[in-house]
Amino acid sequence: RCFVHWFRNDLRLADNTSLSWVVQEASRASKPVVCLFVISAAEWNQHEMAPAKVRWLLASLESLKENLKERGIPLVVRVSESRRGVPKVVVDTVSELGAEAVGWNWEYEVHEEWRDHTVMDSLEKVGIKHNGMHDQCVIDTSRVRTKEGKPYTVFTPFKKTWIQTIVKNAHLVKLRDAPTENTAPISDTLAAKIETLSTAIPGPSDPLPAPYTESDNPPASVTEFINKTFAPSEKAAATRLATFIESRGKSYKDTRDFPGKDLTSKLSPYLSLGLISPRVCLDAAVKANNGKYDSGNEGLVTWISEICWRDFYRNILIEFPRVCKNLPFKPETDNVEWNYSRDNPLYIAWCEGKTGFPIVDAGMRQLATEGWMHNRVRMIVSSFLTKDLGVDWRLGESWFMRNLIDGDLASNNGGWQWSASTGTDSQPYFRIFNPLLQSERFDPDGHYIRKYVKELSAVKGKEIHDPKGRLGSAYFAKLGYPKPIVDHKTASQAFLAAFKKGIGK
Ligand code: FAD
Structure with a gap:
């Protein structure tokens, strides 16, 4: 018999609420601790987890496994081929291991709640104690x-x-505290079971787990x-x-x-x-x-x-679980008409960092080349997509999730809805970021823009913020940098009209 901690997005030993509960229970019963992780790429893919984040997760898992091993705690890694198959994999595994109790830290998204409650119900049926804990x-x-x-x-x-x-x-x-050693030795029978059940963690040169494909691999940069x-x-x-x-x-x-x-x-x-x-x-x-x-x-x-x-x-x-279901936090904004087409040339230009607004393009190119973006720029590009381009915030949210190494439903959705004025922002919807002023204020010497927008790397002085408006047309033409795809003033007026109409004002 053993006690199991099921890892999900809590890949650490220190200050881990459920792990420490499991260690305590196991110690009281003089039984060993075994840890479990289920690779469920179908689930991750459905949540649009960026391939770069998948790679990073797998590398973090490998490091966690090593840390656990140093303490004599085994990590069983299993695979669920389907999204809805995770509960069965968990319950089958812990039953095979002869677990007395299983602990985990709650995840709060709608699908994850369903998954955890299904596991709870099944564990009750087979008489295994369980404990979901608040830790996130x-x-x-x-x-x-x-x-x-x-x-x-x-x-x-x-x-x-x-x-x-x-x-x-x-x-x-x-x-x-992090556990320093296992609470009891692992018997040979348990060790053999662990060995049979566990699969290897895909390494950096292995294919991404399906349904991710070769073409999903993150760019080398x-x-x-x-x-x-x-x-x-x-x-x-x-x-x-x-x-x-x-x-x-x-x-x-x-x-x-x-x-x-x-x-x-x-x-x-x-x-x-x-x-x-x-x-x-x-x-x-x-x-x-x-x-x-x-x-x-x-x-x-x-x-x-x-x-x-x-x-x-x-x-x-x-x-407000509706925010997990693609719905606005403020229900009164549900009728605002946004452009929801992935083929919209404005959306494509934004994704590619070719809007002609240097601070926006720098941000989008930072995301594309690093898988991360600075918070101030996340605010600028999200406001620009929604309020200058009239594109649905859900498309921006999705693009971020598919590219960010730190993609996180709650923070990403919160940030996007804040920017689109459909969320918890207490500022009125008519507060619209001016990309030029934001650029001058927060990247005053243009270092950030020059770093990511190579076409502008030789542009000196304040011209960097608005090359089309501030450089001579012959010089601008030579740069090979796009002209602004919209006029900020006209675009924000159009947004205001559409937003007001949507909320019935
Ligand atoms: P620091 O400034 O050092 O802050 C420390 C930590 O506080 C961060 O690591 C983060 O966990 C938390 N934090 C900081 N700002 C916020 C915030 N506004 N909302 C929630 N938590 C915050 N953050 C994510 O972790 N994942 C996302 O997917 C994500 N998407 C975003 C989308 C938009 C449109 C916006 C405007 C913000 C988003 N953020 C997201 C929040 C924020 O941009 C990042 O957390 C931050 O840039 C991460 O950098 P840092 O670790 O250096 O943060």
Whole structure:
């Protein structure tokens, strides 16, 4: 007999709520811990997980397996060929292993909830104990409620209560240690079973698991950037956090909006697959801020807010599952008519970074060549797609998911709906980003644009922000850079008219 922790997007040993529960239970019963991961590429593909993220997940899994092995804990890796087949694979595997109990950390998306509840029902039928635990957020967001007991839909009051709840319930956010060794030896019979059940994790030169195909492989530049930047291990995540807090945390408020400076933490891929826990991130920032959450150093306080945004969007996804179903958070915006054609030349130009708006194109090319994009630019390109090009935010959301290494339904959907004014943004829909002003303000010397838009690399001075308008026509023509595909003023007026019509104003 053994106790099983089922890993999903919590690929770490430190501060892992379910893993630590499983270790505790196993230790009490003097039985060993076995871990499980199910490769379910059909599920990932359905959720549009970027191939670069799939590769990174598999590499992170390999590193997790090694970490577990050093502690004498085996990881059984299984494959589910179909999306709906995962529960059966899990239940069959833990039954074969003779599990007494199975633990996991909840995932909150609609399909994942169905999957986990199906597993629960089946485990009950075969008499195996189970425990789903809240771990993905700093604190279980159902505790963060208004005085009337309702979920928050606006960030600022959510944050206030979030901090109060965390301070009041310190025991709930207490960090849990990583296991140092297995709780009991693995018997030969169990070892043989594990060996038979487990499959090898596909390596970097193996084909991507089906239904991904050869043609889905990320471009070489993306792989190269990810290999160079995001070492796929729990240790790398911890080091990145420590370095960020020590060297850049205190200046974060002043630097975070400048993509050319690139001084944010870049922890998002690690958080999205759980190689680090949000509580560990919060704890490090609060400690560096002398125990304070919302006063003290402004840089750290601002960074703490970002960790809170992550919980906030999960709170929205949990409480308003319609956002998982391609529906707007604000139902009154459901009738706004957007262009939903993947063949729309405006959409194609946006995806390819050929809109003629340098800051937008730089962002889209950063995404295409690195699989990551700076937050300020995510805001600019999403506003541009929806409010300048009139393209449906769902197409932008989908393109991001298919390309981002940190693609995450709650944060991505939250960000897109915020930009399209269909989400939780408390600003009115008529607040529209002006791409030129954003460019001048947040990339003042044009470093970011020059880095990603090669056609403009030799353009000097302020001309970089608006080459068509500010350079002589002969010089502009020589650059081989596209003209703006829309006029910002005319396009935003058209958006306003369409939005007003959609919401009946
Ligand atoms: P830092 O600035 O160092 O922040 C630390 C952490 O806080 C981040 O790693 C992230 O986990 C969290 N965080 C920061 N900003 C936000 C935010 N606005 N919403 C939620 N969490 C936040 N983030 C994702 O993780 N995955 C996505 O798919 C995603 N899609 C986005 C789409 C749009 C249109 C927008 C506007 C934002 C999106 N974000 C997404 C949020 C944000 O852009 C990224 O989390 C951030 O750029 C990651 O960089 P970092 O790790 O250096 O962040």
